[in-house]
Amino acid sequence: xxxxxxxxxxxxxxxxIFSEALRSGGFEVEHIxxxxxxxxxxxxxxAPFIVLLDMHLxxxxxxxxxxxxxxxxxxxxxxxxxxxxxxxxGKMYNDQVDFVLVKPISFVQLRDLTRRLKxxx
Amino acid sequence: xxxTIRNYFVLKNDPDxxxxxxxxxxxxxxxxxxxxxxxxxxxxxxxxxxxxxxxxDNQLAVATAFFTSLLSFGIYQLNKRTSRISPxxxxxxxxxxxxxxxxxxxxxxxxxxxxxxxPVAISSLIIAPAxxxxxxxxxxxxxxxxxxxxxxxxxxxxxxxxxLLALISWVSSRALERALRDLRAINANLDQQVIERxxxxxxxxxxxxxxxxxxxxxxxxxGDGVIVFDKTWNATxxxxxxxxxxxxxxxxxxxxxxxxFIEHPRLTAQSRKLLSAMIQNDTQxxxxxxxxxxKTLSVGAAQVHDSRGENIGTVTVFRDFTREAEVxxxxxxxxxxxxxxxxTPLNSILGYAEMFKESVYGPMTDKQINMAEGIMKNTDRLxxxxxxxxDEAQMEAGQLSITNAPLKPAxxxxxxxxxxxxxxxxxxxxxxxxxxxxxxxxxxxxxDRLQQILTNLANNAIKFTDHGEICVRLRRTDDAKWGIEVExxxxxxxxxxxxxxxxxxxQVEGSTTRVHGGVGLGLxxxxxxxxxxxxxxxxxxxxxxxxxxxxxxxxxxx
Numbered sequence: 052x053x054x055x056x057x058x059x060x061x062x063x064x065x066x067x068i069f070s071e072a073l074r075s076g077g078f079e080v081e082h083i084x085x086x087x088x089x090x091x092x093x094x095x096x097x098a099p100f101i102v103l104l105d106m107h108l109x110x111x112x113x114x115x116x117x118x119x120x121x122x123x124x125x126x127x128x129x130x131x132x133x134x135x136x137x138x139x140x141g142k143m144y145n146d147q148v149d150f151v152l153v154k155p156i157s158f159v160q161l162r163d164l165t166r167r168l169k170x171x172x
Numbered sequence: 173x174x175x176t177i178r179n180y181f182v183l184k185n186d187p188d189x190x191x192x193x194x195x196x197x198x199x200x201x202x203x204x205x206x207x208x209x210x211x212x213x214x215x216x217x218x219x220x221x222x223x224x225x226x227x228x229d230n231q232l233a234v235a236t237a238f239f240t241s242l243l244s245f246g247i248y249q250l251n252k253r254t255s256r257i258s259p260x261x262x263x264x265x266x267x268x269x270x271x272x273x274x275x276x277x278x279x280x281x282x283x284x285x286x287x288x289x290x291p292v293a294i295s296s297l298i299i300a301p302a303x304x305x306x307x308x309x310x311x312x313x314x315x316x317x318x319x320x321x322x323x324x325x326x327x328x329x330x331x332x333x334x335x336l337l338a339l340i341s342w343v344s345s346r347a348l349e350r351a352l353r354d355l356r357a358i359n360a361n362l363d364q365q366v367i368e369r370x371x372x373x374x375x376x377x378x379x380x381x382x383x384x385x386x387x388x389x390x391x392x393x394x395g396d397g398v399i400v401f402d403k404t405w406n407a408t409x410x411x412x413x414x415x416x417x418x419x420x421x422x423x424x425x426x427x428x429x430x431x432x433f434i435e436h437p438r439l440t441a442q443s444r445k446l447l448s449a450m451i452q453n454d455t456q457x458x459x460x461x462x463x464x465x466x467k468t469l470s471v472g473a474a475q476v477h478d479s480r481g482e483n484i485g486t487v488t489v490f491r492d493f494t495r496e497a498e499v500x501x502x503x504x505x506x507x508x509x510x511x512x513x514x515x516t517p518l519n520s521i522l523g524y525a526e527m528f529k530e531s532v533y534g535p536m537t538d539k540q541i542n543m544a545e546g547i548m549k550n551t552d553r554l555x556x557x558x559x560x561x562x563d564e565a566q567m568e569a570g571q572l573s574i575t576n577a578p579l580k581p582a583x584x585x586x587x588x589x590x591x592x593x594x595x596x597x598x599x600x601x602x603x604x605x606x607x608x609x610x611x612x613x614x615x616x617x618x619x620d621r622l623q624q625i626l627t628n629l630a631n632n633a634i635k636f637t638d639h640g641e642i643c644v645r646l647r648r649t650d651d652a653k654w655g656i657e658v659e660x661x662x663x664x665x666x667x668x669x670x671x672x673x674x675x676x677x678x679q680v681e682g683s684t685t686r687v688h689g690g691v692g693l694g695l696x697x698x699x700x701x702x703x704x705x706x707x708x709x710x711x712x713x714x715x716x717x718x719x720x721x722x723x724x725x726x727x728x729x730x
Contacts, residue, residue, distance in 0.1 A: 062516050068523030071532055107512070136512045138620060142575060155519040155555050158526035 054100035054169060058082045059089045059116065060134070061108050065156075069103055069134075072158050076165030086111030090119065098125045101165065106135040106144075121147065130168055187356060188349060192298045193255035196262055199294065200248035203265075207241035232272075240269060259298040263291045263307065271314060276322030280315050285330045288315070292334055296341035301349065304338035397469075397490035400476075403483060405430040405451055417492055418464060438465040447471070450488075461493060468497035507565040511558050518558075522551045560693040563624075564676060567700045574704045578730040579619035581611055581646045581654075588626050588644060595634050602641035603630065611648045616728040621701050622656075628694040629658040629721050636719070637662030649724055656723040664715040673711065674699040698723070 056078035060066040063084065070080045078101065083089045086108040093116060102120060106113030113133065120126045131148040134156060135141045141151040150164070214234045218225045225231075243265055251258035270291070274284035288311040296304040312331050319326035391398055397414035399407050410426045418425075418438075425433055434447050443462035450460075450473055459472045470493040476485045528536060528544035536544070566572040585605045596603035626644065633642040640661025647655045665673060676696040698721075702709045707725035 062520070064520035065516065065523065068520060068527065071527060072523075075530075075532065136515050137508075139573075154515050155522050155551075158523045158532075159530060162530075 055079050055081060055097075056101040056103065056165070057092070057099040058103045059086075059108065059113070060084065060103070060105040061086075062105075065105075065134075068158055069156075069161060072161040073101070073103070073165050075162045077169050078165060085109060086113075086116065089116055093119050093123070093126075098129050101130045101132060101168065102126075103132045103134065106133055106137075106140060117144070117147065187352070189255055191352070192259060193251055195294075195298050196251045196255065196258050197248060199298070200244045200251060200258070200262055203262075204241045204244035204248060207237045207244060211237035211241055236269070236272065240265070259295075262298070263295055266291050266294070267307075267310065267314070271318070276318040277324045278322075280319035280322050281324045281327040281330075285315075285327055288330075288334060289337055292337050293341050296338070296345040301342045301345035304341040304345075305335070308334040308338035395492075399425060399430075399488050399490070400485060401430060401488065402485045405486070407433075408485070414490065417467070417469065417490055439463070461497065466494070468493045504565065504571065507562055511562045514558050515555065518551050518555055522548055522555070525551065557693075560697055563697050564693055564700075567697070567704075572700075572704065574618045574621060574701075576616050576618065576728070578614050579617050579622065580614055581607060582613070584619065584623055584626055585644065585646065587623055588630060591627055592630050592634060595631070596642060599634060599637070600639065601634060601637055603634070603644070604641060605644040605646075607646045608648045611646055611654055612727075612729050614730060615654070616730040617705070617725070621705070625698050625701055625723060626656060626658075628698050629656070629723070632694050633658055633660035633662060633719070633721075636660070640718070648727070652727055653724050654727045655725060657720060659718060659720040661718045664717055664719055665711070665713040666715055667713075670711060670713065674709070 054077075056073040056076075058066055058069050058073065058080060060069060060082070061084050066082050066084060070082055073080050081099070083092055087110045089108070090111055104113050104116060104120075106117075108116070113135075117131070117133065120129065120131060130150075132150040132152060133141070133144055133148050134152045134154060135144075136154040138153050141153050145151055152161070211234060214230065214237060218230055218234060244262075247258050247261045247265065250261070270284075270287045271279070273279065273287055274282070278284045279287075291307040292304050292311065295307045296302070308331075311334050315326045315331060391409075391411040394411070395413055397417045398409070398411045399414060400409040402408050406429050407425050407427060410422050412422075414425065415422050420436075424436075430447075430451060434444050434451075439447070440463040443464070446460050446462055450471070459470055461468055461470050463469075470491045471488060472491075473486050473488045475483050476487060478484050525544045525547040527533070529541050529548070531541075563572060585607060588605065589603065593603055630642060630644055637660045642658065642660045645657040645659075647657060649655045674695050676693060699709055702723055702725070705725055707723060710722045710724075711719065712722075713719040
C-alpha cells in the first residue's frame with residue numbers, strides 16, 4: 052500500500068519534479084500550491100506520511116504552516132521536510148524538522164531520500 | 173628677536189668699571205664731607221681761640237681741610253662724567269694728603285705711617301688689582317724721601333708690610349673680580365634661558381592658537397557632525413553640521429550631558445541602546461549606525477588621551493548615512509530577490525534534466541542522456557555563480573555569519589569527491605585526498621562554509637590544471653590549528669599576479685575568464701570566509717610546476 056506525501060509548493064515546475072521524485076520513491080502524492088488552501092488541508096485533512104513544505108509561499112508563510120503542523124497531535128508521526136533557497140533560514144529550522152532541503156534540490160537526491168524514508172521500519 | 177637679545181647682553185659700560193666708579197663716588201663724597209666737617213670744626217675752634225689761631229700748623233690744617241673738601245668734591249663731579257682719571261686723582265690726593273699730614277719723621281717712621289696703607293688698599297679696588305703694587309712702590313719712595321728729610325731711618329718693616337698688603341689686596345680684588353665675572357656669566361646665562369623659554373612659550377601659544385583656529389575652521393566646514401565630550405560625557409564642543417544633521421537647536425546638546433540627548437524621542441530604542449553602550453564601554457567603540465527619525469546616521473567614536481595616557485574625553489563623529497543605508501537595503505533586497513527568482517527556475521531545469529537522465533518517462537538513448545548531463549552541468553555552473561554573487565554581496569554588507577556546529581572532516585572530503593570527481597575525470601586529472609591521523613574525527617565549525625572553501629579551491633585547481641593531479645589534504649598543523657591544503661600540478665601563477673589573486677572579480681590575465689569560466693569570485697570568497705573564521709590563507713606557486721593553497725584555521729573541538 053502506498054503512503055501519502057503532501058507537497059506544499061507554489062512553483063508549478065518544482066512541484067511537478069518533487070511529485071515525480073516522491074512517486075518514484077513509492078509515495079502517493081497530493082500537491083497544494085497555495086498557503087491558504089494548505090492551511091485548510093492541514094486543519095481538516097488526514098495526516099500524511101511526509102510533508103514537503105516550501106517556506107516561501109504566497110498568503111501564508113511556510114513558517115505559519117509549520118507551526119500548525121507542529122502544534123497538531125495528528126502530525127506527530129509525519130516526517131517533515133522543508134525546502135528553502137536560503138541556507139541560513141534552513142539552519143534556523145534544523146531542530147524543528149526532519150530534513151531541511153536547500154534549493155537547488157536534486158530530483159535524484161529527493162527520490163533516494165524519500166525511498167530510504169519509506170523503507171525505514 | 174635674536175638681535176634684540178644680543179643688544180640686551182652687550183653692555184655699553186663695563187660692570188667692573190661701574191663698580192669702581194661707584195667706590196670712587198662714595199670715597200670722594202665721604203672724603204669731601206669729612207674734610208668739610210673737619211674744616212668747620214677747626215675753623216670754629218680757631219675763631220673762638222685767638223692764641224691757637226696764631227699757630228701756623230692750625231692755619232695750615234684749616235686750609236688743608238678746606239681744599240681737601242673742595243678737591244674731593246671736584247673729583248666727585250669729574251667721576252660722574254668719566255672714571256678714567258678720577259681714581260688716579262683721588263689716589264694722588266690721598267698721597268699728597270699723606271705727605272703733608274704730619275712731620276716727615278712721623279710719616280717715615282712714626283705715628284702716621286699707617287696712612288700710607290689707604291692708597292695701597294684702595295687702588296686695587298678702584299684702578300686694577302695689580303695697581304696696589306704700584307702704590308706700595310710709590311709709598312716706599314716717598315718714605316725714603318721723607319726719612320731723609322726728617323733725618324730718621326725709614327721704617328723697613330712697614331715697607332715690607334705695604335708690599336704684603338699690596339699682595340693681599342691684589343689677591344682678594346682679583347678673586348672678587350673673578351667671582352663677579354662668573355656671577356655675571358651665570359646671570360647672563362640665566363637671563364638667556366629665561367628669554368629663550370619665554371620665546372618658546374609664546375611661540376607654542378601662537379602655534380596652539382593657529383592650530384585651534386584651523387581646527388575650528390575644519391570643524392565648521394565639514395559635513396560630518398562632530399561632538400566633543402569631556403570625561404563625564406558633557407558636550408564641550410558641537411560643530412554646525414550637527415545642527416543641520418539632527419535638525420535641533422545646538423543648545424539641546426552643548427554643555428549638556430549625553431544621557432539627556434539619548435532620551436530624545438527621535439531616537440529608536442535600539443539606537444538608544446547602542447549609544448548607551450558607547451558611553452558605558454571603556455574600550456574604543458567601533459562604528460555603528462543609529463536611527464534618528466527618518467535618518468540613518470553612522471556613529472564613530474574615539475577616546476582622547478592626555479600625554480600620560482589618561483582618558484580625558486571622547487570625540488564622536490556623526491555622518492548622514494541615510495542614502496547609503498537605503499542603497500544597501502535595496503541592494504540586499506535586490507540580491508535576495510534575484511537569487512531566489514533565478515534559483516527557482518534553474519532548480520526546475522536541473523530537476524527536469526535529471527528526470528531525462530534517469531529515464532523517468534521511458535528509456536533514453538545515450539546521446540539524450542549526454543545532453544541531459546550537459547544541461548545539468550551548465551545549470552550547476554549558473555547556480556554556483558549565483559551562490560557566489562549572493563555570498564559576495566552578503567559579505568560586503570557584513571551579513572554573512574559563520575556558525576559553529578560539530579562536523580566531520582572526512583565528510584567534507586566525501587562531499588568534495590561527489591561534487592568534483594566527475595569534473596576532474598572529464599579533464600583526465602586525478603583528484604586525491606588525504607587526512608592526517610591526528611586530526612580529530614569531529615571538529616567544531618561551519619560545515620557548509622568549509623565545504624565551500626574546499627570546493628572553491630579544488631574547483632579552481634581543476635580549472636587551471638591540464639594534466640597531473642590535484643591533491644587535497646586536511647592537516648593538523650599544531651595543537652591549536654588545523655588546515656586545508658590544495659596542491660595541483662597546473663600552470664602556476666606568475667609571481668607578479670600573486671598579490672592580486674584574492675581580489676574580487678579577478679583572474680590572472682584578462683582572457684582566462686572566457687577560457688576557464690567563472691567570474692573570479694571563488695578565491696575572493698575563500699579569503700573572506702577564512703578571515704571570518706579567524707584563519708589565514710596562503711599561496712605558493714611556480715609557473716609550469718603547480719600551485720599550493722594552504723588554509724590555516726583555529727582548531728576547536730565540540
